[in-house]
Amino acid sequence: MKRTRFSRRNKQTPDTEQLIRLSGQLSQSASRLEDAFWESRLTSLVERLLADNDEAALNAALDHLYGAGGRAYDELADMVESCSEIRHNENADVVLIAVPVLAWSRFTIPSGAVAADNLASVRAQLHGHVLARDAKLGLADFLFSPDQLPQSYCDTAQLAEKLAKAALHGRDLKLDPQQLPETVPFLSDVRYLLGAVAAPRGAPLFRWQEEDGSRSDALKHWRAQGGEAIRPLLPACATELLLPQAYHAAAREADRASRPYSLRAGVAFLQTTLNMAAGELRAIVAPYYDRQLEEYRIGFTRTDSGDVIHGVVWPMLDSEDDATDTAAQIEAVLREAGVGEVVMLDHRFPLEYCDDCGAPLYPNPEGEPVHAELPEEQAEAAPRHLH
Structure with missing residues (x-):
């Protein structure tokens, strides 16, 4: 975050x-x-x-x-x-947690209410692989998109209070979907389950706090076993599970991990949609500025064409700035994804958006900001918004 x-x-x-x-x-x-x-x-x-x-x-x-x-x-x-995100009482410590999942799909990535049996499956896997032995858990029965998360510290504290009470009683929290905003569909995005973990004062909350536990083992087992519990919540989606942990830390890690994931998802999407190899793609990478460097935008073309067919935004996070070697990181992800040609532009681009639909404009091989447009025959099957 x-x-x-x-x-x-x-x-x-x-x-x-x-x-x-x-x-x-x-x-x-x-x-x-x-x-x-x-x-x-x-x-x-x-x-x-x-x-x-x-x-x-x-x-x-x-x-x-x-x-x-x-x-x-x-x-x-x-x-x-x-x-x-933290609550204390005489007998227990409680922390608000987020369970982040990276996802991409050619269709709409689901969000919304979660059925009780699906929530019970997730609960069992969290107890089995992520939480300490004596921890109690309360989960909200809702799969959140980023714009449905609490929008302020006070909102976060209010949700933490409700979930803390649920956790202390070992039950889940029912939310009213009508009270949460609609979400904008993207090709790749993050989805979250939110909950609270309670344990006796001073006792471990998470598996890695125990003598025989570690974060790496918890993540490995969560991905292997928790993925089966998460899959019914995200049908027709490719997913990657991140480590469930305290709310703000989990959200920041999801922000960071979603950037290379979006690039890999963009390459996979174009391969699938256009029936082409990654080596036939060209990526044009450029820095975009307002008062400071705000983001990199990556425009994708075929290697034999200058038309931008897809775009991805890589936002700057935390203390990253011009001195951070972000461009090299983006290039490395693109190379690992098999992209045939990577063009790095180093002049400053202004933050420009389409006047009609508000979508970001992406660089083409000539260094011009343009709208990303799939070939007409494939455009109807794609999500409306592409990051």
Whole structure:
């Protein structure tokens, strides 16, 4: 989940000023004891603001600290994320988790309500391979697209509270699909199951926290066995399961993993749709700027044509910028996918979109931003929106 922020003109309240002060003090702490002192006070303030649904104060402090640079921004962002996804009571620790799945399909990637028997199968596999022995689990009965996830820290905290109660009773949470927005169909995308994991205070929550567990083993077994439980939720889709973990960390990892996955999916889609080999494809890679480097766009053509038939957006995340070797990473993914020709453009492109449909414009071999259009005979079978 990208943390990059653009400054807004938010009025600083006393709560905002206190957030800024405590975060700055925590960032300058020189010992674990002092860390605990400032963390305790910052935690109390953030939890109160979340309970009061005061998103504005949190965002104003984050915007100020992001513009100021230094470690204080990360300290506050970590604290806000932690307080929105973690719950404690006298007997248990509870954390909001996300179960991310990368998917692509020539058809619509499903989202929405999940049947009880399908949810029970996922629950069994999570208990078997991801969660600690004494952990309890509560799952929401909904398969989320990215735009159906909680849209603010306060929304996240409210969902965490509901799921924490469900987890402590070992049951699932029923959601009203009418309360969630529709999702835009993409060729490749991420889907999430959300839940909460509860364990006795100080006890392991996840399998890798136990003496004989590891993250790599948990992911391997989850992919091998959990895939069978996830498959009925995503019919006619190619999928790749990521490690279920704490909500914000899982969402960030899904953002990162979805970029190379979208490129590989784009190549596979063109091979399948156009009945051609990957070696017959050309990829044109170009950087796109607003005030800073925002993303790379990759236009695909046949090697014997200059017409852009598909496009993929590779967004910049976290602290990535011009100095990051992102272009080399994109080229490596394309080479591994078997693309026959890769053209790297190094001049700055403006963020341009189609005036009619709002779709991104992608670079062609001459370095011109153009609309991606499949040949007419294949266009009807493709998703409306292509990343």
